[in-house]
Amino acid sequence: MTTPVPLESLGGEAVPVLVIAARDGARLAFSPQGGTICQWWGADGAERLYLSPTNPWAATDAIRGGVPVIFPQFAARGPLPKHGFARAARWSVAGQGLDEADGWGWVTLTFSDSPETLAVWPHRFRLELTARFDTNHLSIRLDVTNAGEEAFAFTTALHSYLSADVTDRVSGLAGLELIDSADGDRRLRAGDAPIPLDAPIDRIFLNAERPITLERAASVLRIEQSGFCDAVVWKPAAADRLPALPPDGHSRFVCVEAAVIGAPASLAPNQRWSGTQTLRALPLS
Numbered sequence: 001m002t003t004p005v006p007l008e009s010l011g012g013e014a015v016p017v018l019v020i021a022a023r024d025g026a027r028l029a030f031s032p033q034g035g036t037i038c039q040w041w042g043a044d045g046a047e048r049l050y051l052s053p054t055n056p057w058a059a060t061d062a063i064r065g066g067v068p069v070i071f072p073q074f075a076a077r078g079p080l081p082k083h084g085f086a087r088a089a090r091w092s093v094a095g096q097g098l099d100e101a102d103g104w105g106w107v108t109l110t111f112s113d114s115p116e117t118l119a120v121w122p123h124r125f126r127l128e129l130t131a132r133f134d135t136n137h138l139s140i141r142l143d144v145t146n147a148g149e150e151a152f153a154f155t156t157a158l159h160s161y162l163s164a165d166v167t168d169r170v171s172g173l174a175g176l177e178l179i180d181s182a183d184g185d186r187r188l189r190a191g192d193a194p195i196p197l198d199a200p201i202d203r204i205f206l207n208a209e210r211p212i213t214l215e216r217a218a219s220v221l222r223i224e225q226s227g228f229c230d231a232v233v234w235k236p237a238a239a240d241r242l243p244a245l246p247p248d249g250h251s252r253f254v255c256v257e258a259a260v261i262g263a264p265a266s267l268a269p270n271q272r273w274s275g276t277q278t279l280r281a282l283p284l285s
């Protein structure tokens with residue numbers, strides 16, 4: 001087992017951020033705020049995720065960057081506030097440590113219904129998020145359990161902010177049916193060319209359970225998902241001026257999100273849904 005260490009340079013007084021290390025020297029920062037994995041450093045210290053340097057770290061706000069958890073509603077596609085309530089709620093740290101067998105670090109965070117969630121979404125649920133990592137892998141699994149007596153449906157996403165430059169590209173989504181959120185939800189089919197990151201994009205790729213690749217100048221990140229049927233590629237425009245993002249922030253990341261959007265997931269009482277997104281740093285071939 002490892003002991004979590006508070007990291008002074010991340011988070012404010014209202015939002016704790018903890019860091020754990022894997023045996024090979026990789027490190028992971030996470031926060032009970034939103035059940036967010038905030039940063040993943042390889043053993044060489046390289047930041048693989050993007051975490052905005054201008055986060056206000058307020059107890060009521062989602063963290064801009066890392067891997068926010070979207071539940072029970074993706075974006076404004078329903079009656080709840082944008083992206084639901086889980087990303088701005090206070091989760092619990094259920095455990096963290098070092099797996100003695102493979103040397104990976106791990107953390108589990110949980111979040112359940114409360115009077116506040118029941119007031120806006122009348123369903124009893126339990127979320128459990130477990131991240132496991134070493135220098136080349138980060139695997140994040142989300143479990144959703146129906147803890148009530150009636151079925152419910154939900155949409156969800158692991159909204160992963162990946163460090164990326166405008167010269168990088170995303171490939172692996174060719175030929176998929178997609179919803180262009182930036183163009184009135186127009187339905188299109190993805191072309192063969194990799195997606196260039198020198199322009200904004202906001203697209204939902206349907207039935208995307210296949211490897212996606214973030215091709216960077218000096219590295220390659222392989223992104224795999226299971227349970228999550230859809231994938232979102234999002235990168236804002238400079239003009240969007242998003243809250244908690246510096247003026248040049250849009251040019252430093254791309255979100256490749258493992259999601260369930262096109263066909264919401266349904267759970268009967270006591271049933272559990274699971275989805276995983278795995279990021280793998282590959283050597284340049």
Ligand SMILES: O=P(O)(O)OC[C@H]1O[C@H](O)[C@H](O)[C@@H](O)[C@@H]1O
Nearest residue numbers: 075082083181202232234242255
């Ligand atoms: O700014 P946020 O509320 O965090 O949303 C950030 C983005 O999330 C998703 O990727 C959606 O597809 C985008 O339409 C949205 O802009």
